[in-house]
Amino acid sequence: MISLQKLGEKIKAEKSVALFCHVRPDGDCLGSALALKLALKTLGIKAEVFCDDSVPSRFFFLNECKTVKQQLDGEYGALVAIDCADIQRLGSFAETFYSHKNTYSIDHHISNNRYAKENFVRDLASNSENVLEFIEILGVKPNAEIANLLLMGVMTDTGGFRHKNVTASTMNSVAKLVALGGNTNEIYYHMFSAQSKERAKLFGVVMSKLRYFLDGKFAVATVRLADFESSKAEQSETEGFIDFVMGIRGVEVGACVMEMQQNKFKISFRSKSADVNAVAGYFGGGGHTLASGCQIQGEYEEVIDKITFAVKRELPE
Numbered sequence: 040m041i042s043l044q045k046l047g048e049k050i051k052a053e054k055s056v057a058l059f060c061h062v063r064p065d066g067d068c069l070g071s072a073l074a075l076k077l078a079l080k081t082l083g084i085k086a087e088v089f090c091d092d093s094v095p096s097r098f099f100f101l102n103e104c105k106t107v108k109q110q111l112d113g114e115y116g117a118l119v120a121i122d123c124a125d126i127q128r129l130g131s132f133a134e135t136f137y138s139h140k141n142t143y144s145i146d147h148h149i150s151n152n153r154y155a156k157e158n159f160v161r162d163l164a165s166n167s168e169n170v171l172e173f174i175e176i177l178g179v180k181p182n183a184e185i186a187n188l189l190l191m192g193v194m195t196d197t198g199g200f201r202h203k204n205v206t207a208s209t210m211n212s213v214a215k216l217v218a219l220g221g222n223t224n225e226i227y228y229h230m231f232s233a234q235s236k237e238r239a240k241l242f243g244v245v246m247s248k249l250r251y252f253l254d255g256k257f258a259v260a261t262v263r264l265a266d267f268e269s270s271k272a273e274q275s276e277t278e279g280f281i282d283f284v285m286g287i288r289g290v291e292v293g294a295c296v297m298e299m300q301q302n303k304f305k306i307s308f309r310s311k312s313a314d315v316n317a318v319a320g321y322f323g324g325g326g327h328t329l330a331s332g333c334q335i336q337g338e339y340e341e342v343i344d345k346i347t348f349a350v351k352r353e354l355p356e
Contacts, residue, residue: 040153040158040159040160041143041157041158041159042159043159043169043172043173043176044176046143046145046157046159046173047173047176047177049117049143049157050079050084050117050119050143050177051082051084051177053084053116053117053141054084054085054116055084055085055086055113055114055115055116055117056079056084056085056086056115056116056117056118056119057086057087057089057111057115057117057118057119058072058075058076058086058087058088058089058119058121059072059088059089059090059118059119059120059121059123059129059132059136060072060088060089060090060107060121060122060123061090061120061122061123061124061128061129061130062090062091062092062128062129062130063092063275064090064092064094064095064107065122065195065196065278066098066191066192066194066195066196066230067122067165067166067167067191067192067193067195067196068121068122068123068166068192069088069094069098069104069107069188069191069192070167070188070189070190070191070192070193070195071121071122071145071165071166071167071169071170071188071189071192072088072121072122073088073101073103073104073106073107073188074167074170074171074174074181074185074188074189074192075119075121075145075170075173075174076088076103077103077182077184077185077188078174078177078179078181078185079177081179082177082178082179085115087106087108087112088106088107088108089107089108089109089110089111089132090107090108090109090130091109091129091130091131091132092109092130093109094107095273095275095276097229097230097233097275097276097278098191098229100225100229101184101187101188101191103184103188111132111135116141117141117142117143118135118136118139118141118142118143119142119143119144119145120136120142120143120144120145120146120154120155121145121146121166121170122145122146122147122148122166123144123146124146124148124150124151124152124325124326125150125151125152125154125325126154136155137154140156141156142155142156142157143155143156143157143158143159144157144158144159144160145159145166145169145170145173146158146159146160146166146169147160147161147162147163147164147165147166147168147169148160148162148325148326148327149162149316149325149326149327149328150316150319150320150324150325150326150327150331159173162327163204163206163208163209164193164196164197164202164204164205164206164209165192165193165195165196165197165209166192166196167188167189167190167191167192167193167196167212168193168208168209168212170189170192171189171212171215171216180219181216181219182219182220183219183220183221185219186216186217186219186220186221187216187220187221187222187225187226189212189216189221190213190216190217190221190222190223190226191226191230193209193212193213193216194223194226194227194230195230197209198231198282199227199230199231200213201282202329202330203311203329204327204329204330231279234276235272235276237270237271237272237273237276238270238272238276240269240270240271240272241262241266241267241270241272241276241277242280242283244266244269244270245260245261245262245266245277245280246260246280246283248260248261249284249287250343251290252347252350253347253350253351253354255289255290256289256290256291256292256354257290257291257292257293257294257347257350257351257354258284258287258290258292258293258294259284259293259294259295259296259343259346260280260281260283260284260293260294260295260296261295261296261297261298261339262277262280262295262296262297262298263298263339264298264300264301274297274299277295277297280295281293281294281295281307281308281309282309284309285309285311290311291310291311291312291313291354292308292309292310292311292312292313292315292318292350292353292354293308293309293310294306294307294308294309294346294350295307296339296342296343296346298339299334302336302337302338302339303334303335303336304334304335304336304337304339304342305332305333305334306319306322306324306332306333306334306335306342306346307330307331307332308326308330308331308332308333308350309329309330310328310329310330311329312354312355313350313353313354313355314328314353315327315328315329315330315331315350315353316328316331317353318331318346318349318350318352318353319331319332319333320333321349322334322335322345322346322349
């Protein structure tokens, strides 16, 4: 694995760098990629951020989130994947990334399979913490704009500091970012409080159908295609549903099962005790020990049976 110091030397020697987010971009991916983009530009390096999917409008309270591009706009000396555990999550950019001679990955997922030519992977609460240190190593002092982007990343992946992944190191990073002009109040509002009427309707429908398994230790929230149609909410507006599930007393593992197409489901797992990275791994997914995800194809009840069996295997006795 390459060190951040060595990675900094290599990146600073480049004239142009393309940064890639994973599909269905979240706050940590966007925040860390866009913050690094701004830092590189202060060094005179051409840098842009690309994503196969469009950025959900809820991130637009930070103007930089509107600059993410969906089409590659030329040749770049280096390609850097940000917060992406495997190359498939780059979507349509995966082939371009794979065939390029100069590729890097900066990530915090323990399931990262080291697909880039050079990889820096460190299991922190958020990838934004890795990128903050990297920006400092580059010799750039983050301004308020960079600080807010990174703070959005940290707050997103810690659930507003509610998750078990929060450490003293996490809070030290937050203290730095606040001192640099980061606004925790604004970010918390936009990431965890603000919502559309459509999302509020969808939330009520989904939570009214919560299902419990394994003596109440496993809870499943399901969002079907018909729920999106009736509420008029977007798929991106399901962010945070799983956090509500994990607040239910007695629940050790929660899952949000979202129907993306007929018989195709995206599943997000959260846990207080079980290794859900292993659970997601049974189905080709992954992430962190207490927060992971995967996709499964099949009939809905079969999918529920499969994930329940996998969770049962990983729950502590």
